Amino acid sequence: MTGDRYLIVVPHGGTTGSWRERLTTIGRQHCLALTEGRSFLLLAPESALLFGRPGHLDSAVLGPIYARGGRTALTDLPDDDAGAAPGARAASLIQRYWGDYVAIIGDERGPTILRAPFGDLSCYLHRSSDATMLASDVALLESVSVEPAIDWHAVALQLIAPDIRRRRTCLANIEELACGERITLGPSPEYETMWSPWQFLGHEQQCDDRSAATERLRKVLLDTVAAQTSDGMPNLVLLSGGIDSSAVAAALSAAGREAAALTMVTRDAAGDERAFARAVAGHCRFPLAEMVRDPAMVDLTRSEACDLPYPTETSFSQATRAAIRAHTGSSGHRILHGGGGDQIFCSMQSAAPLADLIRAKGFDRRIPALTLDLARLANATAGAVARQALARVISRRSAYRWPSNLECLTPMVCAQESEAVSHAWLSPPAGAGSGSAGHVALTLSALGIVQSPTRSTGAPWKAILLSQPVIETCLSIPPWLWFERGRNRAIARRAIEDLLPHGHVWRPGKGAMASFMIEIFDANRSRLRAMIGDGLLVREGLVDREVCLKVLDARGPIKGNAWARLLQFADVEAWAASW
Structure with a gap:
């Protein structure tokens, strides 16, 4: 998440007076400024991009926004489409710009709210009897007396297909505006999808030439990484040695950005990627820290998704975050990782x-x-x-x-x-x-990687490959071009090949961290037995207690993947306990 917090209140009936004093107080508490629009009130940083008629706030853009092909964030945004219908203005924003923004577009019928395609600035929505409230995080909704409660039906859907993001969150009465979607808040709210991946997959849009596709992806990858790191904030790259994190390091180096790198190592040799991480870091001239993953760094009772309305974060990532804190101290680093690269680079x-x-x-x-x-x-x-x-x-x-996962469910x-x-x-x-x-x-599965928690990380945490221009470019490349030399993700490999050590991008595989997760499982059997056997998921009738206990009580070498399922249940239990 970018840290650009906001709260939008759209009173029913359009009367904003009763909300002013209340929001002024909340704004002081969260260091946000109050701005009044035609039919809405906005709490946001003073640096938010506001535009509209002189002396009258019509619209606003919250969060970083970039022009296509640009390499710095915009500090001003001309309202060239003033007077156009909200749908046309929203479409214009998506076509001409990209970023981690949420836009408010004013209209006589009520404001339209647009969330950027693959934007790392969330938009959570709650409707009360007197207003509709939209916010960057649940904590700001709570500040206006929204009382979150767990939606167990939504949790059940999450357990079956955790990688699908839905409008319905796992907290009752809190929805999420999807990436590339807009909502018009009139007498009856209307949703409209403004961006879909299928827009870029027709034969007219596709680039069926390997060299041209490589150059197109290279340019957009280097441009977008440069743009997202143009603010001077120190960068820390989570460098696994694989293609996706190597692409991040290569793009940073090509943009002339300074960065440090961190690689995490398992005790098992299968998850030791130090040789590859060292080669990439040395080639990019980034100092590299190496940390061994330790199960003692993981507390299964603590949720890494404690500030999110769904249990999407994993407990084993606590080891990485502990290593980051030890390495960076109190300095304000931006954490960059290659999450989502497998998905957008067509790793099928x-x-x-x-x-x-x-x-x-x-x-x-x-x-x-x-x-x-x-x-x-x-x-x-x-x-x-x-x-x-x-x-x-x-x-x-x-x-x-x-693919659905029905294992251990009722x-x-x-x-x-x-x-x-x-x-x-x-x-x-x-x-x-x-x-x-x-x-x-x-x-679609990459959508769940875009949004990162902030309360548990203490620093911006960015899946920097997942930008709208990169994703659109990848979708415009036919599936058959992504395979070469017995490898997938071939166009991405070609795009960064000369920016990395010779032969690195064509390496046949990558280390796995399953051994670390098994270590966590083995070290926490008794805790898992209590968390799951006497937990909320069993109480609510979602999880089959006897099947889970049979897995936990089995002795001898760990077989199959049921252990991973139980760690997932523990993540959900810890998340539910945080609410």
């Missing part, structure tokens, strides 16, 4: 890209090489990949089937599976390819 393992190529181009000369690349990636035969691709072409099936919760795995982005338009549908599904 499927025959779907081959099916898309056949459907779009017929018997294209690239089919044999792509078939071999996909087979090598999946450790399968070329014949098996070809058969699966042809089956997809014949069936013309394109919809992506979202029948009551399992019955909600279809609701949990539904999302507008998962309904492809006519003629869409299954590879494109898979890329959109990956992009």
Whole structure:
């Protein structure tokens, strides 16, 4: 989260007088200035971009906003579309700018609120009997007497499909305005989706040339990273040695930004990436700190999502955050990571890209090489990949089937599976390819990485690859171009290849941290037994107590993945206890 806090109050009936004194007091407590608009009141930093008619606040943009192709945040925003309908003004903002903003667009019928596509500034909404309130965080809603309560039905949906973000949060009566969505607050609120990944996947928008796609992605990646780090704040890169975090380091170095790097190491050799992290940090001339992950740094009873309206943060990340605090002390570093890179750079393992190529181009000369690349990636035969691709072409099936997790859940919760795995982005338009549908599904899963907590981190925490221009560029690249040399994410690898040590981007794999999570599980069996066996999820009928205890009481080597499921339940228990 960027730290640009705000609270918008839209009184029902348009009378703002009764709210002024109350919001003035709240503003003093949170160091926010009160501004009155035509039909709304706004608490926000004095640096917020305000624009409208002279002497009359019409609209505002909260949070950093950038012009397309620009490398610094804007300090002024001309209202060229004054007088246009709110929908047209919202569309203009999305087309001409990008960033972590929330925009207020004034209108006679009531204000329209727009959240930027993939913007790291949330917009939580609550309706009371006398006003609609929108805020950057739940704490500001609480300041105007909103009393959060857990919505257990929403929690059940979260347990089935944790990577799908919904308008309905896990706190009752608190909604979230989705990225790229606007709401018009008139007599009857109206939602409208202003941005969808499917806008960039038609054949007219796609760039079916490997060199051109590489140059396009390189430019937008370097521009957006430079823009987001142009404020002079010290940067700390979480450097795993993999492609995505290496891309962040490479882009920072190319922009001339100073940064330090931190790599986290497991005791098990499978999660020790120090050699790769050292190579990248040395090439970029960033000082590198190395920290060993220690289960003693993790307290399962403490939630890393204590300031969010959904349990999306993991307890094992406490070790990383403890290492960050030890390394940076009290200095105000911005924490940068490569989260979401797998998703937007099309890290899939499927025959779907081959099916898309056949459907779009017929018997294209690239089919044999792509078939071999996909087979090598999946450790399968070329014949098996070809058969699966042809089956997809014949069936013309394109919809992506979202994977649900029903493990250890009660029948009551399992019955909600279809609701949990539904999302507008998962309904492809006519003629869409299954590879494109898979890329959109990956992009959807990245939405949960955009928003980061602030109370538990104490510093801005940024998935810097997940900017609107980068995502749009990635979506405009056909699925079949993302595979080369038996690797996925090929265009991203090509885009940064010359900015990193020779051969680094084509390395075959990356270390895993599963061993660290197993260490946490083993060290906390008794605590997990109490948290889950006597916890809220069991009490509310969401989790099968006996199945969970059977996993916890099993002796001998840990098998399967049920241990990871129980750690997830512990994260939800800790989050629920924080409310």
